[in-house]
Amino acid sequence: MKEELESLSNNNTQVLVNLPSERKAIGYSQKFGVDFSETFSPVVWWDTIRIVLSIAAARKLKLGQFEVKTVFLYGDLSEDIYMTQSEGFSDSSGQHVYPK
Numbered sequence: 001m002k003e004e005l006e007s008l009s010n011n012n013t014q015v016l017v018n019l020p021s022e023r024k025a026i027g028y029s030q031k032f033g034v035d036f037s038e039t040f041s042p043v044v045w046w047d048t049i050r051i052v053l054s055i056a057a058a059r060k061l062k063l064g065q066f067e068v069k070t071v072f073l074y075g076d077l078s079e080d081i082y083m084t085q086s087e088g089f090s091d092s093s094g095q096h097v098y099p100k
Contacts, residue, residue: 017082019082020082023080023082024082025082025083025084
């Protein structure tokens, strides 16, 4: 999780701000070091991989792969979202996370 938080900071996708008085911050459902392994992670079926590889081979295409750890941040939001900092990764300023 530390790597993902550093990625968010390095890519300038979030800032720490004081929560406006009329707003409420969204919390996290996971607890630091307790239930991190109890998450849903979609995976592809092997049949799908074989089909893609077969099509690429038949058409003599080049394939590549990459991993996107912060894919949920690439959508456009029309409203302001404020989140509490993750337990175990928060600083003592009392500020909240605001995605840019």
